[in-house]
Amino acid sequence: MRLRHASGETVHLGYCTNVHPAEDLAGILAQLDTYAVPVRETLGADLLGLGLWLAAPVAAELAADATARGRLRTELAARGLEVVTLNGFPYAAFQAPVVKGEVYHPDWTTTRRLAYTLDLARVLADLLPDDAARGSISTLPLAWRRPWDADRADVSRRRLDELAAGLAAVERDTGRPVRVAFEPEPGCLVESTGQAAALLSGMDTDRLGVCVDLAHLACAWEEPAEALARLRAAGLPVVKVQVSAALEAADPAGSADALRRWVEPRFLHQTRAAGCAGAADPADPAYAADDLDAALDAELPGRWRVHYHVPLHAPPEEPLSSTLPVLRAALAALFTGPEAGCDHLDVETYTWGVLPEARRPRTDAELAAGIAAELAFARDELVALGLTPGGRSGSAGVPAVGEQREPRGGVERNEVPA
Template identity: 30%
Template structure:
């Protein structure tokens, strides 16, 4: 829906579905309830998530036309998609395989191009469309620095091939589409700093000659094309986990004319560890209730000296809980954004408020997407019916923006 700084939606990766039929049925069941609760008299956006299997099905012209008719009948529209998870995302162990196949592969490139061809027929006239994606790969798959560098270069080349497709669509149809890289813990790009450094040290040096030769442009024009079609997906949960300074990151992006394609509005778990021994043990037990086997739940511990210590998953962090050097934990578990206190733990809701304040003061994107996908694996006391949960999330954002 149109809000004061852009368009607001929710990511449909909240719905379990292995194929387009299951995805579409989930939308038919839940979207009308959400719309009635959130935007009964206004059009409501959808942040569409399609697996590879679903994308193969929806590229069929007849299926796509049926979906477009349903969107029109339900006063809904699609302007952003989540192209990060390629395969099953619920009812299976995902963990690091959320990155597979990664950007070093043709499978990832071809899947993403297919999503853009679907999106270009869905985006309303006059709007831009974006797809968020993996931060190249999972860094722990590459043990040696040389292997990591090689993977980064190969991934960058595949991303440039997607930029070529998007630039061609823009030239032919006047439609602006952008690929939005989503840094996250243990991705090859996991921080704002790493994204910006990759952009300047890999993407531009490799991409400018490629774009220049294909479109017969100058270096400056080639750089502008890259910056138009390759953006940052600002997932607030991921940036909060790393204790990043939102204002500083966004200011540097603005100075360097690197665009933010989308804000993913999401919250992580956190807790202060400066209490008594008994209080700390209760906090440990609280974190233990979130130790589930489906997704990676990386932990970043803020140290007393101001540094950070990173854990690849919650079990490793729990094993090191007695480490007295840590004064705060933040865990990669997408908890409801409309909730601040979760027993003895808290959410990083205040980070969302800060980012939305920056967005209100100086809008840096027009795509806002709520992304809380962990409802099925949340502790029971946090669960609500899916449609009600989504409605609560969206209404909280609307109230915060207002």
């Protein structure tokens, strides 16, 4: 979906497809019909944005084959779908039975991560709608926090220089600018905006910047307006925002039984107690654990926030809650000024398949309905801040964007499984 900021800027809102497991072109096209088209139709939108996730093998295949890229663009346009951003954080197998720390490999000390990201840039340059100002790719914030040393830091800096040069070459070849956004995440080398300012400053900010994931921001216990000001002061542009919410427990000891229902084997659920905000190291074990079960065993003190992307429209059952107040504060800080603070927004709830059993979608249709309800929620939050539905009209086979119609069938925030 496209929205217009009061400044006249077009703001793109879509959902991230890393919730789906397909890792080849045939599977990706199939998931468009199974999920993306029903989501668009439920919302009554003429055009739906996707934050496409392409695993490394299919990214390499598409980067090497202009005909395949053209086919993908055509298939997207025929379904009323557009892509301005890619999720380049998971390299492959993101919906495998066990992912955990594997999602951080290969990291930015490796040529494989560089090659994958430049493959994505070449693909995205050909997928961009003709009237899109730019493309964006989110990626991991250099590496998991350990092991790390001066040699790894030097290698990663060289990789970032090579990345900027590669993105410049893509723009020369295609005429389309693509920026890469490093996404602070709990447990990684860059977890907070303070660490981003310290470790990412000095890179080519015409082509490189930051992806602010609002669940991650909440887990770092950062105040959104201050965090965004910190990035601005460091000269780091917010290239992309992932509109997400984390799990919160005001009384972890009293909520232990409820929290244990959220422990699962696929993803890491890094947990941070409120005291981490004042710690020199946000991953200090006095306030932090690298997974939810470890936090329960350690009995971390105070209120907790858990890196577990929960459906925006359907808060967890009491006594648990979500970090929607952080999400709202961040969106207000981004969009109530004279200019839009970011033009690429992705709803990224990739955890639908590992939610507690009673909240998990049972069918493809239920998953599509849940994604549509999340997007409706995010759209309504942005409209409440003064953005208006619609934007520049599409081209090259992409349908024109009209005014947003009322959701077909009356999508409400809490009426679908979560």
